[in-house]
Structures are given as structure tokens and as C-alpha cells.
Amino acid sequence: MARKPARAPNDDIGEDVRLRMYRMLVEIREAEQRAFDLFLQNLVKGTSHLSLGQEAVAVGFACAMQPGDLSFCTYRGHAHTLARGVPVEKVLGELMQRDNGLMRGKGGSMHLTSEEHGVMGSYAIIGAHLPIACGAAWRAQYKGHSDVSVCFFGDGTTNIGAFHEALNFAAVWKLPVVFVCENNLYMEYTPIGEVTAVEHPAAGRASAYGLEAIVIDGQDADEVYRAAMKAYEKARAGGGPSLIECMTYRYSGHSRADPAKYRPEGELDKWLKRDPVKIYRERLKQFGIEEKVIEKIGADVMRVLDDATEKCKAAPMPPLELLTTDVYADGGWAWRN
Amino acid sequence: MPIQVLMPALSPTMEKGNLAKWVKNEGDTVKAGDVIAEIETDKATMEVEAVDEGVLGKILVPAGTNDVAVNTPIAVILAEGEKAGDISAAAAPSKKPVVPAEQSREPGPASAKSPAVPDRGEAASGTTVQIPAAPRAEIASDPDIPEGTEMVTMTMREALRDAMAEEMRRDQDVFVMGEEVAEYQGAYKVTQGLLQEFGAKRVIDTPITEHGFTGLGVGAGFAGLKPVVEFMTWNFSMQAIDQIVNSAAKTLYMSGGQVKCQIVFRGPNGAAARVAAQHSQDYSAWYSHIPGLKVIAPYTAADAKGLLKAAIRDPNPVIFLENEILYGRSTPVPKLDDFVLPIGKARIARAGKDVTFVSWSIGMNYALGAAEELAKDGIEAEIIDLRTLRPMDMETVIESVKKTNRCVTIEEGWPQSGVGAEIAAKIMEQAFDWLDAPVTRITGKDLPMPYAANLEKLALPSVPEVVEAAKSVLYR
Numbered sequence: 001m002a003r004k005p006a007r008a009p010n011d012d013i014g015e016d017v018r019l020r021m022y023r024m025l026v027e028i029r030e031a032e033q034r035a036f037d038l039f040l041q042n043l044v045k046g047t048s049h050l051s052l053g054q055e056a057v058a059v060g061f062a063c064a065m066q067p068g069d070l071s072f073c074t075y076r077g078h079a080h081t082l083a084r085g086v087p088v089e090k091v092l093g094e095l096m097q098r099d100n101g102l103m104r105g106k107g108g109s110m111h112l113t114s115e116e117h118g119v120m121g122s123y124a125i126i127g128a129h130l131p132i133a134c135g136a137a138w139r140a141q142y143k144g145h146s147d148v149s150v151c152f153f154g155d156g157t158t159n160i161g162a163f164h165e166a167l168n169f170a171a172v173w174k175l176p177v178v179f180v181c182e183n184n185l186y187m188e189y190t191p192i193g194e195v196t197a198v199e200h201p202a203a204g205r206a207s208a209y210g211l212e213a214i215v216i217d218g219q220d221a222d223e224v225y226r227a228a229m230k231a232y233e234k235a236r237a238g239g240g241p242s243l244i245e246c247m248t249y250r251y252s253g254h255s256r257a258d259p260a261k262y263r264p265e266g267e268l269d270k271w272l273k274r275d276p277v278k279i280y281r282e283r284l285k286q287f288g289i290e291e292k293v294i295e296k297i298g299a300d301v302m303r304v305l306d307d308a309t310e311k312c313k314a315a316p317m318p319p320l321e322l323l324t325t326d327v328y329a330d331g332g333w334a335w336r337n
Numbered sequence: 338m339p340i341q342v343l344m345p346a347l348s349p350t351m352e353k354g355n356l357a358k359w360v361k362n363e364g365d366t367v368k369a370g371d372v373i374a375e376i377e378t379d380k381a382t383m384e385v386e387a388v389d390e391g392v393l394g395k396i397l398v399p400a401g402t403n404d405v406a407v408n409t410p411i412a413v414i415l416a417e418g419e420k421a422g423d424i425s426a427a428a429a430p431s432k433k434p435v436v437p438a439e440q441s442r443e444p445g446p447a448s449a450k451s452p453a454v455p456d457r458g459e460a461a462s463g464t465t466v467q468i469p470a471a472p473r474a475e476i477a478s479d480p481d482i483p484e485g486t487e488m489v490t491m492t493m494r495e496a497l498r499d500a501m502a503e504e505m506r507r508d509q510d511v512f513v514m515g516e517e518v519a520e521y522q523g524a525y526k527v528t529q530g531l532l533q534e535f536g537a538k539r540v541i542d543t544p545i546t547e548h549g550f551t552g553l554g555v556g557a558g559f560a561g562l563k564p565v566v567e568f569m570t571w572n573f574s575m576q577a578i579d580q581i582v583n584s585a586a587k588t589l590y591m592s593g594g595q596v597k598c599q600i601v602f603r604g605p606n607g608a609a610a611r612v613a614a615q616h617s618q619d620y621s622a623w624y625s626h627i628p629g630l631k632v633i634a635p636y637t638a639a640d641a642k643g644l645l646k647a648a649i650r651d652p653n654p655v656i657f658l659e660n661e662i663l664y665g666r667s668t669p670v671p672k673l674d675d676f677v678l679p680i681g682k683a684r685i686a687r688a689g690k691d692v693t694f695v696s697w698s699i700g701m702n703y704a705l706g707a708a709e710e711l712a713k714d715g716i717e718a719e720i721i722d723l724r725t726l727r728p729m730d731m732e733t734v735i736e737s738v739k740k741t742n743r744c745v746t747i748e749e750g751w752p753q754s755g756v757g758a759e760i761a762a763k764i765m766e767q768a769f770d771w772l773d774a775p776v777t778r779i780t781g782k783d784l785p786m787p788y789a790a791n792l793e794k795l796a797l798p799s800v801p802e803v804v805e806a807a808k809s810v811l812y813r
Contacts, residue, residue: 041343106590123584125579128552129584131549135555135560137556162549162552169549169553259382261381330651
């Protein structure tokens with residue numbers, strides 16, 4: 001391993017984590033792109049909301065988590081689910097409504113859930129999961145556990161009541177919860193600035209709950225990782241919640257049916273120059289990681305993704321018996337008579 | 338080998354679209370990611386990007402063509418060294434096969450053109466698919482109360498408190514949360530003494546934030562605790578109904594069985610007295626509509642105690658509808674160490690042979706009052722107290738109707754799409770041939786609750802209305 005000399009000796013992140021973060025950035029980028037391709041081929045039929053351009057937020061926060069920490073995602077949740085280590089085959093299978101999907105076709109793109117990976121659900125009602133994340137954090141506090149609940153949401157969520165109700169709770173009870181606002185500048189199709197009273201939709205509200213206003217560069221996975229570590233340490237030490245606003249950008253439209261024509265000329269190009277995958281690839285090189293190591297990560301990711309895609313295409317749809325299971329925890333659909 | 342460009346699906350429902358414009362012309366070089374054409378769907382105009390590199394060899398569908406089916410070849414891209422002459426009927430299909438080979442495994446009719454995944458339209462037009470039979474619920478009867486058991490007369494308020502206290506002693510994961518439940522001992526004093534016994538960690542005052550504390554309870558439930566969430570009244574639960582329906586009731590299903598939510602939502606439901614329209618609503622029909630929830634609405638103190646204990650132990654979200662007017666009503670409760678009643682089992686409150694009354698919660702007051710009046714005329718009403726609205730014990734109802742051949746339902750809620758409407762429909766489905774008269778509903782009137790006492794009384798059901806309905810179905 002002769003590639004180490006160029007690395008800053010006191011670097012807090014280290015090579016293992018960096019390589020893990022790069023692999024995850026590439027995996028999410030390629031998986032989202034694949035989801036889009038499969039959509040064009042009519043193999044993903046439901047709506048989906050892609051995180052292309054926003055990958056570093058999911059990756060930085062997930063890679064800083066420990067096993068047992070809990071993630072709460074939105075309907076734009078493929079990235080956050082994959083970032084916790086959920087196999088890409090399970091995610092694509094769910095999008096393609098196959099029996100090999102994460103929830104065997106019962107939830108789809110907007111409800112990705114993997115309890116064993118700490119992904120406690122993806123919520124398609126704006127704001128609903130912020131109080132829910134507080135509840136999970138409350139359980140940690142109640143039981144004396146050290147896990148942290150991390151709740152991802154978009155800029156548009158900051159204007160709904162649940163955001164404020166959850167922040168108040170979290171602050172009053174000093175809950176071990178980290179609220180991560182991905183400010184991608186648009187609330188669906190509307191620039192967030194046009195409908196929000198403050199410049200920073202999340203950080204601008206932090207002081208109302210006695211919290212520090214934190215705005216970070218969401219395109220740089222290292223900066224995200226460091227902000228996450230700091231917030232998790234504070235939460236685990238009983239210091240209460242954090243609210244972190246990550247500046248980022250959504251390359252595609254809000255959902256599959258949105259061509260994103262409302263964006264000003266040149267805005268996308270400006271953000272593409274700060275592409276999180278590109279930035280991180282350069283970062284690896286700065287730390288002396290050889291090109292062939294970087295190439296191999298990309299090739300490995302593609303091999304797994306291609307293999308997963310073929311498996312999903314070959315997988316059957318869920319069996320019809322699944323229709324009536326899991327309505328109740330104690331017996332399917334037993335209540336109709 | 339030349340590669341076909343297929344008409345893409347640009348929205349989940351898109352079957353066909355209009356090829357508005359070619360951005361590249363035949364002979365142009367294209368790179369992956371280049372916009373080559375614009376397509377109009379019913380929603381928007383979308384750009385089509387090339388996924389392969391090469392030269393746009395031939396445009397197969399000219400600009401301006403409408404209703405081009407998804408997956409139709411629209412152009413051919415030539416790789417380096419290939420010529421337009423290479424294009425033939427044998428042009429390679431797109432490198433990503435559109436239809437998986439395993440089509441025969443898919444349910445519904447498969448044809449060469451059908452997409453891999455049948456959509457709703459195909460499913461509807463295909464062969465009838467039998468919905469798998471639901472497993473039948475086996476619900477136990479009430480436990481036998483040993484002879485000689487002491488019966489203690491207590492209010493429903495006390496019975497509810499005792500149920501919570503017993504379950505909190507039994508299971509450290511149970512906690513109570515709501516507005517004014519701790520220091521103030523409950524707006525209706527149902528949580529009296531709990532703070533003193535269990536401390537502030539397990540008896541928690543929340544801010545006025547129904548959506549917030551309901552969501553917090555649901556999250557705690559997802560994470561393994563067993564919250565009992567009090568609504569000061571169910572009227573305020575409309576602020577939180579999204580968390581109850583979308584989060585608590587649906588997550589087990591959406592997550593493919595991974596995440597369950599053991600939680601009880603409780604508080605006074607329906608009309609009290611002189612609190613007018615916004616504080617007098619009955620949510621029986623609202624919550625019993627929702628798959629994934631269980632809904633309980635007791636009338637006696639014993640049922641309140643036994644069913645609240647069962648609800649706290651139940652692994653599902655349970656809606657527990659109490660009633661302010663019944664809180665102070667005293668009835669006997671068996672003095673047993675662990676008195677738990679089965680959820681989903683009705684109770685025959687009065688045996689009779691002439692007409693069946695079906696009611697629950699405070700509706701039972703009208704049913705019992707009417708039965709007393711009718712008895713003076715020699716009419717014996719059988720009264721079924723449903724106790725649980727979902728799952729609904731229709732077996733007990735049907736058995737009674739087959740005996741009496743007549744049924745009157747009694748509730749304080751509104752008539753349209755009410756619980757009585759559901760019961761009437763089920764009786765028609767399951768006991769039509771036994772009916773000697775149409776099932777009749779006595780309900781609250783179809784209007785917001787007025788304030789003035791005389792109007793309020795008129796808006797609610799009454800004993801004379803029930804008596805009249807019974808006589809009507811008996812043709813007397």
C-alpha cells in the first residue's frame with residue numbers, strides 16, 4: 001500500500017471511510033440512473049423521486065452512523081435506503097414490483113423500509129416522519145440506549161406544522177434526533193424562496209427552538225460526514241437535537257413526470273460543476289488513492305448493479321396471497337366477515 | 338450492429354405519446370445523453386436522450402406523428418463503421434430488453450405487446466382473479482368469572498385508570514402521554530394517581546400538539562415501546578388523523594410486515610352536553626372504516642377495564658373510544674388479578690326474542706331504556722352491545738337476527754356511511770332471508786351539534802325514537 005504518503009497525517013476521516021463513501025456515492029448515482037432507465041423501458045411503472053445530485057447528503061450521514069441508529073426517509077428515499085447498506089437488488093426489485101423487492105411489492109418506491117438495516121420507513125406525507133423520528137429517539141432516551149434517530153426531509157417540509165411541532169418536542173425533551181434538511185432549492189416545482197419567510201428554510205428557524213443555525217455544503221461528502229459526526233456525538237452525549245441544512249441540488253425533476261422546465265437557464269450547469277461524485281473522486285486522488293483502486297470500485301458497483309437488474313427482471317411479481325397479509329400484526333386480514 | 342431507439346415511457350401511465358420533434362437529424366452524430374427528440378405526453382413535453390453512441394442512421398417515426406405506442410422503434414443508431422445500408426428488419430433490439438423472458442410467470446394475459454407488469458386496466462380486463470380467502474378470526478369468549486368472585490362497583494373513570502395502572506405495573510414499556518395527563522391528573526381525571534405511582538418518565542404531559550404527540554407515540558411504537566396516547570377529546574384527533582391512519586394503521590402493510598405499531602389512542606368520544614358542534618363529534622364510523630386499526634367503544638366499567646387491558650397488550654394500533662357522560666357511571670367490575678376481555682366479541686346485554694337492538698357505548702342507554710318501555714307492552718328486545726366496532730362480531734348479531742327476524746341499530750353518530758349502515762348491509766348479505774322487516778337505524782341527526790339544550794336533545798337519539806322504531810319493525 002504505497003499510496004499513503006500524500007494523505008494528510010491527521011485526517012479525521014481516514015481511507016477506509018473515504019473508500020466506503022465513494023463506493024456508496026457511485027452506487028447511489030448508478031442505481032438512480034438505472035431506475036430512470038428502467039422507467040423509460042416501462043419496467044418501473046410507479047412514480048419515483050430521484051436523488052441524482054443529492055447523493056452526498058445521504059452518504060455522509062449514513063456512513064457516520066453506527067449499527068442500531070435509525071433512519072427516517074421521505075418518498076425521495078432510494079439514496080438514504082441504499083446508503084444504510086440495503087442491497088440494490090432489493091430496492092430495484094421493489095421499484096419493479098417484484099417478489100424479490102424489499103417489501104415484496106407492498107410499498108414501492110415511496111415507502112422503502114428495511115428494519116434490519118435501521119431504515120424505519122420512507123414517508124410520502126410531508127412532515128409526518130419528523131414527530132415519528134422524535135418518538136424513536138424518545139424510546140432511546142426512555143430505555144437508556146445510545147442510538148440516534150436521523151430524519152431526512154426536503155426544504156418544502158419546513159413550512160408544515162409537523163416540522164415545528166417535532167422541533168419543539170425534540171428541543172424541550174433533548175431528544176437524540178438529528179434533523180437533516182436537504183435544501184435543493186425547490187419545493188416540488190416552486191422555488192422555496194418564493195414561499196418561505198426566511199432565506200434558509202431550516203436554519204432560519206433554528207433559533208426559535210434554541211438550536212444552532214447550521215448550513216453546510218451538501219455536495220461535499222466529507223463536510224456532510226463531519227457535520228453528522230458532530231451532531232451524533234452531541235445527541236449520544238445527551239446534548240439534544242441538531243438541525244442541519246444541507247445545500248444541494250436535484251438534477252432531475254421532482255418526479256418522473258416532471259421535465260423541470262421551471263429552472264432558470266444555466267442553474268443546472270452551475271451545480272453540475274459541483275457534482276458530489278466528481279468532487280469525491282478528486283478528493284480520493286488528493287489523498288493519494290490510486291486511479292486503479294477508484295476504477296475498480298466503479299466496476300464493482302456496475303457489476304453488482306447489472307446482476308441485480310437482471311435478477312429483478314427475471315423475478316416474478318408477488319404471489320396473490322400477499323394481498324391479505326400484514327394488515328394486522330396478529331392475523332392478516334382476519335376481520336372481514 | 339445497428340441499435341433501435343424505442344419510444345420511451347415518460348410517465349407511469351403513459352401508453353402512447355406524440356413524437357413532437359426530432360432534435361437530431363439523420364446522419365448526425367449522437368453521444369449518450371444527447372437530446373435527440375421531444376415527446377409530448379398528456380402531462381408534459383419531455384426530452385428523449387440517447388443511451389448509445391453513434392450516428393442517427395434512420396428516423397423510423399417522423400416528427401408530428403401522434404399516438405406512438407410505448408416501445409415502438411422510433412429510430413436506429415449506427416455504431417462506428419456501420420452504414421445506413423446495414424439497417425434491416427434484423428436490426429438489433431435495444432440493448433436493454435423491454436419485455437422480460439419470464440412473462441409467462443406473470444398473472445393475467447400475456448401477449449407479445451403487453452408490458453412486463455400488468456397495469457390496472459389489464460388486470461381488470463383479464464381473467465377474474467380470486468382474492469385469497471381471508472383467514473377467519475377465532476375470537477375467544479369472555480373468560481369465566483369464578484363463582485364467588487367479589488364484584489366491586491366503580492365508575493368507568495376508575496376502571497380505565499386501574500386498567501392502565503395494572504398494565505404499567507406489568508410492562509415497563511407501557512407509558513401514558515397526552516395533554517394534562519400528569520400534573521393535572523387528566524382533563525377528565527382518568528389518569529388520576531398515575532404520575533404519583535409511575536413518575537414523570539412514564540406519565541408525560543405534552544404541549545398542545547396533537548399531530549406532534551401522536552406522531553411521537555407512533556414512532557415510539559415503531560421502535561418497540563407501547564404508548565397509551567390520550568386525546569383530551571377525540572374531537573382534537575382530527576389534527577392527528579394523518580398519523581393514525583397513514584402512519585400507525587398502514588405501516589405494517591407498507592413495510593411488508595417489518596414494522597409494527599403497538600399503541601393505544603384513547604379519550605372521550607362523541608357528545609357530552611352543551612359543548613356544541615366542534616366538541617361533540619362521534620368518531621365511531623371514522624376510525625372503524627380503517628383497515629389496520631382495531632376500534633373499541635365500551636359501555637360498562639367492567640368492559641372498559643377488560644378491553645383497555647387487552648388493547649394495551651394488542652400488537653396493533655387500537656382506537657379506544659370512551660364517553661364523557663359514561664365516565665361517572667358506576668357498574669360492577671369483577672375483582673380479579675388480571676381481568677382481560679377479548680377484543681372483537683360482542684356482549685348480549687339483554688336476552689329477548691322479538692327484536693334485536695345493536696348498539697355500543699352511550700347508545701346502549703337508549704337501547705336499554707327502550708327495552709324497558711317495550712317490556713311493558715310485552716315486547717322482549719334482545720340487546721347486543723358490540724363493545725368492539727372493528728373487528729365487528731357479526732356472528733353474534735346474525736345469530737340474534739335469525740331468532741328475532743328484526744333489527745334496530747342505535748348510535749349517536751351521523752347516519753350517512755355510519756356504523757348502523759354497515760351493520761344493515763351485513764345483515765342483508767348474511768341474513769336476508771330471515772328478515773321480516775327492513776333493518777332500521779336510529780342515529781344522531783344529520784347536522785352539526787347545536788348548543789341550546791332543547792335543540793341538542795333533539796339532535797341526539799332518544800328512547801321514544803327507539804321504541805317507535807322497534808314497534809315499526811314489529812308492525813305494531
